[in-house]
Amino acid sequence: MPPPKLLSLAEAVRRYSWDGMQYASGAALPIGSDAVVFGRELLRQKRKNLHAIFHCNSQQLNLLAGVGAATKAECGFTGLEVFGFANGLRRAVESGELVLEDYSNLAMPLRLLGGALNWPFVPATVNIGSDLQDRSAFAPGEFPARSKIATITDPFSGRQIGAFRPLKPDLAAIHVTLADPLGNSIMLGTEWSRVELSRAAKRVVIVADAIVDAACIRQFPNLVRIPEIVVDAVVYWPFAAWPQSSPGMYDVDEEHMRAMNGALATCDGTRDYVRTFVEGYRDVESYLDMIGRDRLALLGKSRTAFLLDPYRKWIMPAAEIARMQADAETT
């Protein structure tokens, strides 16, 4: 059996990220599952000039863009759903600090699928005929742009269709509900595009709300949509998606979603936010203290909590995870 891949968050960011890299978030839309805490650590380690591949914006991209750490992004949706416009991202785009290339929410997983399958291009029957095709922020002088979504001929019907450029990000930090120490992962809630991304990215770091014993994985192999084969490291970090939600685990923190997005609307607000909520903890325990134990208890009382029931008996205690992590980090 291969050795466990458990790493601390700080070590995973140190090993697998660098300035200027193409960094992808494995999320489930703006309100749900996302390794937001991985983005916080990228900032703690002063990563910059990131090229962000985000199927949808989330508070993670909102933060990375608001701080100025991401200078390029490719996205399908760039808001925060019912929480409104993403102020950090918006400010960065409007000021020209971040160049944002627009696609749709189907285009992004298709491009990831293309990367995963090592295809030269992916046929496009959506995004064509609109300004998603004709306008390119990465090639602003081209109009109509064709280096972004090319026009090709369907060899069978002879009609004109589009061609998407596949994506192979340098790194994907993928949030999951449960992972075993090797990285076999179970997601509760929509997978969104985490399956395609896990095969498209050159490196994959799993960030899990809980670590389960391998016996759990053997009980539900059909539900393991990300196998350890494609995983380089596993980070255990409870409430990793906060202030977003993780079905079965915790609800969205409505108050912090608003406060965070409010702060990211200005440079001063962003600076204060970073001081308090990015630099304001040392480890998992102080992170949880920062959010507030009472608030965590409240967020944990989710109507979706029953979704976790079949898996609870395999959730490993923090002390055991810490022991395995210490072993893994020294090898």
Place this chain on the structure above:
Amino acid sequence: MSATSPYTRQEMMAIATGREIRDGELAIFGVGLSMLAGFFAQAHHAPNLRAMTEGGVYGSTPVGGLPWGIECNRISTNATSFTSGLDALGCLVGSGRCDVGIIGAAQVDKYGNVNTTGIWDGEIGDAYRAPKTRLTGAGGANDIACGAKRFLIMVAHERKRFVEKVTYVSSPGYLEGGNARARYGFAGGGPSAIVTTMGVLRPDAETKEFQLDAWFAFSSIEEILANTGWSLKVSPHAHVVPEPTAAELAHLRKVDETGALRRQ
């Protein structure tokens, strides 16, 4: 809600949109108002509606009020299937299988083209430049506009939103009108109605230019013309939309438990 009306303009818009949804259809709803309109239809007159979100959340009904997102725990708590964006937007929508979708708009033009990407000061010009005000982008709306058999556009009726030609086409309506969509071979048929806070616009069968089809009881042809930025034609069959019934309002307010449509 005004003192004289027992319902808000937003509620009327949601009900009028919901009336466009038929029982048994396969439907996809976006976040916010469109989700309320869709689940209102399911609660009121379309019990066999098969509803999905673009996140791949199937078979669920929101609990506890308007979900914060299409994958929010409020809609993930009673799902029958969790799949993916590729499955929902690709296999079920882009493929042409989905009957109807509902999308929103920041700007809409006379051919039903939708802009949700940004607001520029004037035309973009030949070289692309960042918008003055960045909006939410296309999201799944472009895929719904290309793939759904028909789709509905929900938008607040304001002159600045109803323009001759949108600055940026995020999601295609009928493009330049007529059979322009045929150039791209889209699986979907295009927008069947624009439902606003004042009335309902529908496309002309040939030109595909949107015309005024009906106005809400609290509005009028004059108010709608004054709030439309192109020279809006009025259908010879234009009529007043029946007001919400007590049953419709009750069902809508049950879905809209947190009162999102009653805050004006």
